[in-house]
Amino acid sequence: MKNAFSFDAEGRQPYNNFIIKESDAEVVAKQDATLKAICAFEKKYSLPTYLKVIMYICAFVAAMVILGVLDAVIDGLPFAEAYGNAPWLFYVGGACFVVFVVLLCISRYLDFKGSKSPEFQRLTQEVNEVTAESYARLGVPDDARSISVLAYHFKIKRGKEKPAAYVSHAMQEMKIYSDGDSLYIASLHCLTAIPFADIRTIVENKKRTAFIQWTKDKSYRSPEYKRYKVRAFQYGLATKTYSVRIASDGAEAEILIPNFEIEILKTFVSLPIQPAVEKK
Numbered sequence: 001m002k003n004a005f006s007f008d009a010e011g012r013q014p015y016n017n018f019i020i021k022e023s024d025a026e027v028v029a030k031q032d033a034t035l036k037a038i039c040a041f042e043k044k045y046s047l048p049t050y051l052k053v054i055m056y057i058c059a060f061v062a063a064m065v066i067l068g069v070l071d072a073v074i075d076g077l078p079f080a081e082a083y084g085n086a087p088w089l090f091y092v093g094g095a096c097f098v099v100f101v102v103l104l105c106i107s108r109y110l111d112f113k114g115s116k117s118p119e120f121q122r123l124t125q126e127v128n129e130v131t132a133e134s135y136a137r138l139g140v141p142d143d144a145r146s147i148s149v150l151a152y153h154f155k156i157k158r159g160k161e162k163p164a165a166y167v168s169h170a171m172q173e174m175k176i177y178s179d180g181d182s183l184y185i186a187s188l189h190c191l192t193a194i195p196f197a198d199i200r201t202i203v204e205n206k207k208r209t210a211f212i213q214w215t216k217d218k219s220y221r222s223p224e225y226k227r228y229k230v231r232a233f234q235y236g237l238a239t240k241t242y243s244v245r246i247a248s249d250g251a252e253a254e255i256l257i258p259n260f261e262i263e264i265l266k267t268f269v270s271l272p273i274q275p276a277v278e279k280k
Helices: 025-044 049-074 079-085 087-115 118-137 259-266
Strands: 019-022 145-157 160-163 169-178 182-186 190-195 199-204 209-211 231-233 236-239 241-248 251-258
Touching: 025 118, 049 079, 049 087, 079 087, 087 118, 145 259, 169 209, 209 251, 241 259, 251 259
Parallel strands: none
Antiparallel strands: 019 190, 145 160, 145 169, 145 251, 169 182, 182 190, 199 241, 209 236, 231 236, 241 251
């Protein structure tokens, strides 16, 4: 089933048939300018790409050496003998570990320095202003609630739809509200209105969905989100999700909601949640 919030390489949403309003050109220009400013800021206060690659390679090598030595020692090989068999391996592993720690410390320092800079404060204010204007132009009421949605990004390769990246889902903050007839979900770019009559069911997905870009103010490790068991891995995060199944004029789609947002969704949609089904 297609994700209604699927985006192609040009930013189009081919599977969302419920869009009723899009941001005007003036707001889009402001959004693009703010995005460019954010990218420039992140580049200024982060490690160059080649150093990030070196850091991850060193972390991998150091981890492999440490695990290999521990495995040998656990199997009964004395540490001194392990060192005598391949002393160069210990030097390589140690050097990689030191380089990794140094680059990690530099990366954390740059993050801290950037967060305390006047430029960061100005950029934060600009983002808040553009966000507020974007929602206002779309007619989103002030009392609309925030909700995270997992959007899917894809590309067309040799005539077939393929994930745009290894982790193809991204967490996006949107606004949600309703009236007597429809459920409204607004991104910064468009307003989607789904008639309640077209919402068929809510299904709990058994497998976790991987995604990038944690957008909440609090960490996923905080007490507020810890109980949802959001897991981190090398390329991003992963969590359980719920699928809001919608159908209109024979076309079906879904909206993917992370498990930590289900209570917000339930305040607007009263359908019972269908449990995950084990595949035999």
